[in-house]
Amino acid sequence: MxxxxxxxxxxxxxxxxxxxxxxxxxxxxxxxxxxxxxxxxxxxxxxxxxxxxxxxxxxxxxxxxxxxxxxxxxxxxxxxxxxxxxxxxxxxxxxxxxxxxxxxxxxxxxxxxxxxxxxxxxxxxPLVSITAWEALITAAGMQPGQRVLIHAGAGGVGSIAIQLAKARGAHVTATASAAKAALVRALGADEVIDYRDPAAFAAARDLDIVFDTIGGDTQDASWAMLKPGGFLVSITTPPSPERAEAEGKRAGFVFIDPNAAILRDLAALVDAGQIRxxxxxxxxxxxxxxxxxxxxxxxxxxxxxxxxxxx
Ligand SMILES: NC(=O)c1ccc[n+]([C@@H]2O[C@H](COP(=O)([O-])OP(=O)(O)OC[C@H]3O[C@@H](n4cnc5c(N)ncnc54)[C@H](OP(=O)(O)O)[C@@H]3O)[C@@H](O)[C@H]2O)c1
Known part of the structure; x- marks a missing residue:
């Protein structure tokens, strides 16, 4: 073959x-x-x-x-x-x-x-959807009505994470470059932040969950976006537990394994038109x-x- x-x-x-x-x-x-x-x-x-x-x-x-x-x-x-x-x-x-x-x-x-x-x-x-699911639902315990920020909303993981969070009733903010803002809104994001605009980036506050798909400075800036007790979940670099404690926030890291149960639930969401x-x-x-x-x-x-x- x-x-x-x-x-x-x-x-x-x-x-x-x-x-x-x-x-x-x-x-x-x-x-x-x-x-x-x-x-x-x-x-x-x-x-x-x-x-x-x-x-x-x-x-x-x-x-x-x-x-x-x-x-x-x-x-x-x-x-x-x-x-x-x-x-x-x-x-x-x-x-x-x-x-x-x-x-x-x-x-x-x-x-x-x-x-x-x-x-x-x-x-x-499969890979990006299992990742978004494990991060937002399994690790961060996302609930309807929560305010969630998804970094790199136009990327592979982010584009599914936005739709999954909306399907679960969250209020979604996503970061993207200005050229991709309309696309990210079309995926369902309620608000879009241009990640190259420091003022807009710094204005994101009081979130229940931040999904870090970038790491580095992006992860560093994410702590301040969370409300007290909020959850920082990363798929790139494990957030420091010491920093989480010092900030009064929670944090987790996800590295996925195969998961057919998630793929079965995902197929139902896709066939219901909730994820494209x-x-x-x-x-x-x-x-x-x-x-x-x-x-x-x-x-x-x-x-x-x-x-x-x-x-
Ligand atoms: N731990 C795990 O199990 C796991 C699973 C899946 C993925 N990952 C990791 O997660 C990361 C993301 O994966 P992916 O598949 O989503 O990547 P991807 O599709 O390659 O991401 C590309 C997107 O990232 C955006 N982007 C780049 N820099 C950005 C920034 N500073 N802020 C906001 N958006 C930015 C780009 O938008 P612009 O063109 O507008 O800049 C582009 O649309 C990768 O490092 C991957 O290896 C880990």
Missing amino acids: KAARIHAYGDADQIRIEDAALPAIGPDDVLIRTVAASVNPVDWKIRRGYLAKMLPYDLPLTLGWDVSGIVEQVGADVTGFQPGDAVYSRPDIRRNGTYAEFVAVRAREVALKPATISHVEAASL PLIGGEYRLDDAAKAHEASETGRTTGKIVLYTGQP
Whole structure:
């Protein structure tokens, strides 16, 4: 099968489009014939070797950990799926990924794809949606009526986090560059702050939850935006517990795992029209390196998807 793999860590030109053996499936796996994958920043962070200590891969490695496609084959112990099912998943990041015509995924990491969207749209959702859900709902305990600020509202995670927070009845403020303000409002944000305008940034106050998708100075400035007892949840850098205590605020860090239960709930929200995918770039599998270079600019809108198989 065709796959986009790396044999060494490094720049995007390390990505080789080549023939790889069809993945062997274990008793708990399904083999998915992929239609589309999506690109997340973690893909190029892994490609660069930034996570090599935490995730000691055997190379070559097939990149990519979002997929939508059709079940081709099921392992001996799999009961919930059968060949022909249309599914989506954010599979285990410790295994070979989804920039390939086929991928083996544990059945417990797979859910039926939302019926009302295409495979290409569905492939854009799992990783960022599990992330937004785990951060806002599981970690920060978001409740209806709460005031929530989402950094990078136009990004992959932010574009879903805005819609999820609105679906859960929160009042949403999002940060974005001025050029993307209208888009972020269209996603449902009640207020938009231009993150390059220091006065507007400093005026954000009394929030129940701030979702930090940026880290660094953005995380530093986020503490002052929270009301006493408010919750700072980050997916980039663990916030300091000492600072949280000194500020009288709460904080948490999320690094996601596969979660099919969230994908099932998400599919219901998508099919009810409450969450729509936002796709800002589409590439052929052969152009995976170009897709990585786009993601690495940090300026993309919504998600980048890769066409990995036949629709
Ligand atoms: N811990 C986890 O489990 C986990 C899971 C998912 C993602 N992450 C991490 O979370 C981060 C965000 O992921 P993503 O997929 O959302 O990234 P992304 O889609 O690449 O984000 C791009 C967006 O960020 C915006 N942006 C850049 N700098 C900004 C700033 N200072 N303030 C506000 N917006 C800014 C850009 O808007 P402009 O073009 O307008 O600047 C662009 O729309 C990445 O570092 C990723 O690795 C972690």
